[in-house]
Amino acid sequence: MKARVLIRPKEGILDPQGQVVERALPALGFEGVSNVRVGRMVELELEDTAGIEEMCERLLANPLIEDYEVLLLEPAADPAS
Amino acid sequence: MSAGPAASRHRELGLTDREYELIIEKLGREPNGVELAVFSLMWSEHCAYKHSKKLLGRLPTEGPHLLMGPGENAGAVDVGDGQAIAFKVESHNHPSAVEPFEGAATGVGGILRDVFAVGARPIAILDSLRFGELASPRSRYLLNGAVSGIGHYGNSIGVPTVGGEVYFEAPYEQNCLVNAMCLGIAPADRLMRSAAAGVGNLLVLMGARTGRDGIGGASVLASAELGEDDASKRPTVQIGDPFEEKRLLECCLELLDRGTLRSLQDLGAAGLSSSAAEMASKGEVGLEIDVGRVPLREQGLEPFEIMVSESQERMLCVIEPDELAELEAVCARWEVRATAIGQVTADRRLTVIDSRAGADHVVGDMPVEALVDDCPLYDLEPARPARQIYGAPARKLRSEDPRDALPALLSSSNLSSRRSLFEQYDCLVQSRTVRRPQQSDSAVLQLYPDEDGDGVRPGIAISIDGNGRRVACDPYHGTVEAVLECAANLACAGAEPLGLTNCLNFGNPEKPHVAWQLERSVAGMADVLTRIGVPVVGGNVSLYNESGGAPIYPTPVVGMVGRLPDVGSVPQLGFAEEGHEIALVSPRGFQPSLAGSELAKLHGAELPQGLADIDVGAVWECIEQVRGAARGGTLASIHDVAEGGLAVALAECCLAGRIGASVSAPDGADRLTGLFGEGVGRFVVSGPPEALSALAAGLGDAVATIGTVGGASLALEGGLEWSLDELGGASGALAAAFG
Numbered sequence: 001m002k003a004r005v006l007i008r009p010k011e012g013i014l015d016p017q018g019q020v021v022e023r024a025l026p027a028l029g030f031e032g033v034s035n036v037r038v039g040r041m042v043e044l045e046l047e048d049t050a051g052i053e054e055m056c057e058r059l060l061a062n063p064l065i066e067d068y069e070v071l072l073l074e075p076a077a078d079p080a081s
Numbered sequence: 082m083s084a085g086p087a088a089s090r091h092r093e094l095g096l097t098d099r100e101y102e103l104i105i106e107k108l109g110r111e112p113n114g115v116e117l118a119v120f121s122l123m124w125s126e127h128c129a130y131k132h133s134k135k136l137l138g139r140l141p142t143e144g145p146h147l148l149m150g151p152g153e154n155a156g157a158v159d160v161g162d163g164q165a166i167a168f169k170v171e172s173h174n175h176p177s178a179v180e181p182f183e184g185a186a187t188g189v190g191g192i193l194r195d196v197f198a199v200g201a202r203p204i205a206i207l208d209s210l211r212f213g214e215l216a217s218p219r220s221r222y223l224l225n226g227a228v229s230g231i232g233h234y235g236n237s238i239g240v241p242t243v244g245g246e247v248y249f250e251a252p253y254e255q256n257c258l259v260n261a262m263c264l265g266i267a268p269a270d271r272l273m274r275s276a277a278a279g280v281g282n283l284l285v286l287m288g289a290r291t292g293r294d295g296i297g298g299a300s301v302l303a304s305a306e307l308g309e310d311d312a313s314k315r316p317t318v319q320i321g322d323p324f325e326e327k328r329l330l331e332c333c334l335e336l337l338d339r340g341t342l343r344s345l346q347d348l349g350a351a352g353l354s355s356s357a358a359e360m361a362s363k364g365e366v367g368l369e370i371d372v373g374r375v376p377l378r379e380q381g382l383e384p385f386e387i388m389v390s391e392s393q394e395r396m397l398c399v400i401e402p403d404e405l406a407e408l409e410a411v412c413a414r415w416e417v418r419a420t421a422i423g424q425v426t427a428d429r430r431l432t433v434i435d436s437r438a439g440a441d442h443v444v445g446d447m448p449v450e451a452l453v454d455d456c457p458l459y460d461l462e463p464a465r466p467a468r469q470i471y472g473a474p475a476r477k478l479r480s481e482d483p484r485d486a487l488p489a490l491l492s493s494s495n496l497s498s499r500r501s502l503f504e505q506y507d508c509l510v511q512s513r514t515v516r517r518p519q520q521s522d523s524a525v526l527q528l529y530p531d532e533d534g535d536g537v538r539p540g541i542a543i544s545i546d547g548n549g550r551r552v553a554c555d556p557y558h559g560t561v562e563a564v565l566e567c568a569a570n571l572a573c574a575g576a577e578p579l580g581l582t583n584c585l586n587f588g589n590p591e592k593p594h595v596a597w598q599l600e601r602s603v604a605g606m607a608d609v610l611t612r613i614g615v616p617v618v619g620g621n622v623s624l625y626n627e628s629g630g631a632p633i634y635p636t637p638v639v640g641m642v643g644r645l646p647d648v649g650s651v652p653q654l655g656f657a658e659e660g661h662e663i664a665l666v667s668p669r670g671f672q673p674s675l676a677g678s679e680l681a682k683l684h685g686a687e688l689p690q691g692l693a694d695i696d697v698g699a700v701w702e703c704i705e706q707v708r709g710a711a712r713g714g715t716l717a718s719i720h721d722v723a724e725g726g727l728a729v730a731l732a733e734c735c736l737a738g739r740i741g742a743s744v745s746a747p748d749g750a751d752r753l754t755g756l757f758g759e760g761v762g763r764f765v766v767s768g769p770p771e772a773l774s775a776l777a778a779g780l781g782d783a784v785a786t787i788g789t790v791g792g793a794s795l796a797l798e799g800g801l802e803w804s805l806d807e808l809g810g811a812s813g814a815l816a817a818a819f820g
Contacts, residue, residue: 011379012292012293012378013292013294014289014292015320016324019325020324062180064180064318065183
């Protein structure tokens with residue numbers, strides 16, 4: 001099973017990276033952009049999806065300051081075929 | 082939440098019933114939610130020092146070089162040539178125990194702001210860290226996070242981390258300590274104070290927008306013991322942004338250069354509440370703040386949240402109204418947000434308005450004096466515990482053979498090389514660093530380049546110290562030792578101490594045995610500082626460092642700053658040249674002791690109750706003579722003998738210089754004590770024979786020649802020998818723990 005984990009700063013937590021992007025966009029002529037939040041994405045292939053929540057809690061995300069969302073995608077192609 | 086915390090919440094906010102009644106008396110009515118939130122923070126231990134203020138009054142705060150003492154954002158000393166060094170150490174223990182990376186990073190950010198708030202450009206950071214034993218995964222997690230956080234903030238903003246110390250002891254397992262010290266340089270006549278002045282002047286908030294960061298931090302986080310349910314305190318983690326702070330720093334320094342500001346104050350614990358109340362109190366004025374004008378990161382913050390938010394990278398200043406345009410122009414150039422949020426008033430009240438609810442909608446109105454000066458101060462009820470309250474450390478070394486003891490000590494967590502930690506820090510940025518970590522016992526910086534070409538570069542040396550286990554053995558003598566250890570470190574670089582900053586990390590002072598530790602520790606610090614003539618310039622108190630009902634080791638961390646005439650003559654720590662003689666300098670009547678030593682810890686010995694008396698006069702005489710010798714430039718190496726005793730000091734000199742030594746170290750029945758016994762005031766020096774004779778002329782029989790430099794091993798008379806490879810391998814244990 002292929003999984004995709006979307007990780008973003010928690011609501012209300014300061015996001016310095018998002019702020020820099022927000023400040024840089026008008027400099028390139030893109031007006032009217034606000035509330036930019038920058039997160040990251042982790043893709044993984046799993047034999048068993050049971051541990052994915054714990055993986056997020058303990059390593060992939062920092063639950064003190066980040067929210068995450070797990071998307072389970074189609075089964076990965078069998079490398080043997 | 083619309084009314085903020087209700088009156089019934091005063092206990093939850095850390096106020097006692099009696100304190101709450103006193104607030105009602107001072108206000109003449111029940112406080113509303115905003116006022117209660119502000120009072121609870123201003124009357125917390127963190128802001129009001131209610132359990133420590135009386136004690137702190139004992140510390141000497143005057144000295145010939147002192148320019149600015151306790152009470153300002155940072156203290157400052159005169160280093161000559163019209164230059165001042167401002168410095169301070171502060172704790173960020175509880176935030177770091179919750180989220181070590183951000184906690185340590187914002188600890189650095191906070192202490193940097195304290196220093197540039199007085200108009201000084203930050204030039205160096207040092208850290209004092211304490212964690213549980215390295216065997217614990219939690220300790221390794223906290224250590225990794227804290228070290229990365231310090232590096233992230235310091236490296237990004239471009240201030241070198243030039244030194245520090247870390248100890249690993251079981252009582253810090255749940256309650257780690259992260260103390261950060263910063264130094265800045267400023268023209269002595271441009272030091273800035275924080276007192277608000279000039280009725281009608283504008284109060285301007287500069288820097289980051291305000292969010293729900295660290296709300297309740299000062300009262301809930303910093304003044305209550307951490308319990309099992311830490312998770313509930315987590316959403317309030319502050320995130321630091323060193324790039325925002327860099328702009329704020331440059332912007333503030335430019336405004337100070339232009340003379341635009343009347344006063345400047347950083348926003349730290351308790352946010353706007355504390356900063357505004359302190360500025361008003363010092364200036365003997367009132368302040369009116371409109372929370373409706375404070376730029377917010379998210380909508381819908383309640384007035385009390387805006388008043389107590391601990392969002393980082395913010396400063397508060399007072400300017401005359403006609404200077405607003407100039408301030409706005411400078412801020413715009415540095416891309417720093419600046420908003421006039423209020424004004425100075427004559428009524429000596431802190432008035433909070435929320436213009437979002439109507440132009441003159443008052444949401445809080447408090448006498449400044451009540452906030453800052455009227456918090457009840459408590460007398461401690463110290464009682465010396467009948468027996469040692471700390472359990473024996475776990476035994477890690479079975480052998481009593483000195484052959485085994487040295488490698489075991491060098492590889493122990495408290496003594497192994499810190500290279501794997503300090504290599505994460507930029508220690509050279511700004512190009513002032515003359516001695517990097519582990520090249521000398523103190524960090525050495527040159528104040529400015531040799532502009533007049535005479536080859537003389539005046540400098541400063543800095544050391545930070547505080548061995549909690551020694552203080553746990555004996556709060557009085559352990560603290561005296563920490564201060565003298567710092568002075569000894571400075572002497573190794575030829576520096577005379579000018580001032581000291583302290584951070585008193587202790588458990589719950591309402592417990593008689595913790596009160597006793599605190600009282601004895603401050604007494605020791607006061608006595609030794611008075612004796613050696615060094616003033617305290619400022620500092621910080623962190624109490625309630627407990628977990629599961631047990632206090633941490635009492636840990637007074639002291640940071641000392643000294644001046645030296647020429648950084649060009651600073652000796653190294655390591656042995657330099659084959660054939661140089663090695664001498665041991667010891668205070669008159671010195672007796673090394675294994676009680677409370679690192680070797681005793683490895684052997685799992687109970688902590689003693691009481692350490693041997695220290696002859697401060699004799700130690701000071703050694704320190705002054707060694708300082709003179711270091712300045713003379715004739716000695717090749719100087720290293721003070723600290724944890725692990727003489728054998729560890731010799732091994733460190735060999736490893737730092739990558740050369741061996743043959744030494745006629747003490748032999749006989751009490752060999753372990755002679756080799757590994759501890760006590761403050763000894764130095765291992767090396768150099769050409771004539772340099773050692775000159776030192777001996779000043780100190781007489783306090784100097785004993787004990788060996789010569791050379792070879793690829795440390796050989797002690799009586800058949801003890803360790804190759805440099807073996808010693809180096811042992812010393813690299815900390816790096817291996819992270820391999």
